[in-house]
Amino acid sequence: MKARKNLTVLVRAQATRIMLEGTRAVGVEYLRNGKIERVRADREVILSAGTYKSPQLLMLSGIGPADQLRSVGVDVVHDLEGVGENLQEHPNLLNIYRAKGKLGLSRYLRLDRATIGVMRWAVSGEGPFATAGTMANIFTRTRPELRRPDIQIIAMPVHQHAQLWFPGMTKPPVYAFTARVGVLHALSRGWVRLRSADPLDHPRIRLNMFTEQPDMDAMIKAVRLSRELFDQLPMRELVAEELLPGPRFQTDAELAQAVREQAEHRHHAVGTCRMGTDDNAVVDAQLRVRGIDNLRVADASVLPEDPSGNTNVPTLMVGEKAADLVRGQFLGTGRGLAGRGANIDYLVIYLKGRRRKHSAICASLQRYCRARPSELSNSSAAARFAWLRHRTAALNFRAGSARPLHLHGRLSKNDKRVK
Numbered sequence: 001m002k003a004r005k006n007l008t009v010l011v012r013a014q015a016t017r018i019m020l021e022g023t024r025a026v027g028v029e030y031l032r033n034g035k036i037e038r039v040r041a042d043r044e045v046i047l048s049a050g051t052y053k054s055p056q057l058l059m060l061s062g063i064g065p066a067d068q069l070r071s072v073g074v075d076v077v078h079d080l081e082g083v084g085e086n087l088q089e090h091p092n093l094l095n096i097y098r099a100k101g102k103l104g105l106s107r108y109l110r111l112d113r114a115t116i117g118v119m120r121w122a123v124s125g126e127g128p129f130a131t132a133g134t135m136a137n138i139f140t141r142t143r144p145e146l147r148r149p150d151i152q153i154i155a156m157p158v159h160q161h162a163q164l165w166f167p168g169m170t171k172p173p174v175y176a177f178t179a180r181v182g183v184l185h186a187l188s189r190g191w192v193r194l195r196s197a198d199p200l201d202h203p204r205i206r207l208n209m210f211t212e213q214p215d216m217d218a219m220i221k222a223v224r225l226s227r228e229l230f231d232q233l234p235m236r237e238l239v240a241e242e243l244l245p246g247p248r249f250q251t252d253a254e255l256a257q258a259v260r261e262q263a264e265h266r267h268h269a270v271g272t273c274r275m276g277t278d279d280n281a282v283v284d285a286q287l288r289v290r291g292i293d294n295l296r297v298a299d300a301s302v303l304p305e306d307p308s309g310n311t312n313v314p315t316l317m318v319g320e321k322a323a324d325l326v327r328g329q330f331l332g333t334g335r336g337l338a339g340r341g342a343n344i345d346y347l348v349i350y351l352k353g354r355r356r357k358h359s360a361i362c363a364s365l366q367r368y369c370r371a372r373p374s375e376l377s378n379s380s381a382a383a384r385f386a387w388l389r390h391r392t393a394a395l396n397f398r399a400g401s402a403r404p405l406h407l408h409g410r411l412s413k414n415d416k417r418v419k
């Protein structure tokens with residue numbers, strides 16, 4: 001990155017405001033070494049401060065729900081109700097069992113063994129530290145009629161809160177197995193709001209987890225499933241007792257109480273600058289802030305819904321997509337990704353710029369479409385696919401290009417390649 005002449009990275013600089021002239025973004029104001037500095041943008045400003053800070057910066061700049069902004073003394077530039085709303089997380093509850101004997105990864109956390117383990121990993125990429133500890137990820141449904149898994153159970157042969165230990169210096173370890181039990185498509189929605197007009201103040205954050213009963217129902221079923229798994233052989237013979245949420249929580253009411261007392265989240269916050277085409281959406285499908293020129297948001301905050309798994313890779317996809325949008329390389333109308341009726345959700349196809357791969361891509365798309373006819377709208381899967389085949393054939397592949405062209409999201413007759 002250092003070699004790039006068109007990139008300057010400023011560290012220890014806190015953005016305090018997006019500079020606006022009328023409703024046009026013209027730069028960024030930031031605090032560095034105790035001084036306010038400004039940088040002007042020739043073309044556009046891209047905000048990537050994350051799910052909590054991106055809406056905060058928009059609001060500090062006068063873009064957000066007018067009443068809220070006025071209540072903390074911020075001048076309103078553009079009344080955009082959705083900023084900071086629609087906050088979503090993946091709720092999480094720990095189901096931990098004490099192991100019978102010295103089982104699992106805790107033995108490798110003894111200081112001397114851990115030191116050797118890290119060195120072994122650094123030298124050969126092998127050994128106990130060649131794993132992140134997450135040995136199994138279970139995605140399943142709490143109700144058979146669901147179209148996609150609604151819970152995720154992350155299984156680890158170690159206590160969630162395990163630490164390095166050494167005899168005589170620290171407490172002895174608790175040898176344990178952990179299942180991190182979580183709901184994937186929670187209905188509950190929270191918010192991010194300004195605490196004050198001071199950019200150094202943290203925003204107010206309210207997750208509102210489990211305000212929707214179906215979220216609680218799914219979590220209770222998920223905990224029951226996790227317990228059932230631990231009650232199967234061979235796990236049953238390896239565990240001594242349940243530590244969390246604890247054996248005293250058995251009925252639905254008791255488990256709901258355990259959830260309220262113990263639930264956490266997975267650090268998968270999304271949604272506060274939601275992409276969409278309705279009046280409350282914050283950015284459009286090209287990630288442009290609605291009602292403001294030359295300003296995009298590109299981070300987890302634009303995801304309209306928490307994805308069916310961890311959020312890092314989907315956020316990287318947003319970044320990749322944003323890069324293509326800025327460079328004017330994309331397939332899709334302004335409403336393609338988040339708008340019109342469902343076609344193919346989150347389909348990402350990498351066209352490596354080689355004509356000979358074209359037919360294989362079409363064939364795999366065809367299989368995809370056939371497997372999911374209910375997700376296609378407006379026309380039959382076959383008709384849609386005929387169009388798609390035509391469309392992909394019409395693409396001007398850049399032979400040998402190192403950078404793939406991305407076909408993201410939904411494809412329909414109106415999609416165009418925009419230069």
Ligand SMILES: Cc1cc2nc3c(=O)[nH]c(=O)nc-3n(C[C@H](O)[C@H](O)[C@H](O)COP(=O)(O)OP(=O)(O)OC[C@H]3O[C@@H](n4cnc5c(N)ncnc54)[C@H](O)[C@@H]3O)c2cc1C
Pocket residue numbers: 013014015016048049050051053054057266267268269298299300301310311312313315
């Ligand atoms: C503890 C933890 C564990 C996680 N584990 C996983 C995991 O195992 N797998 C997974 O897929 N996801 C994981 N995630 C989630 C994943 O990290 C996020 O979804 C992802 O990083 C979101 O990317 P982002 O660009 O939206 O925001 P961020 O990665 O938060 O990037 C925002 C950046 O903006 C900077 N910033 C904010 N405000 C300002 C300002 N005013 N001025 C200047 N800079 C500013 C921040 O310092 C930060 O560097 C984890 C998250 C956490 C917190």
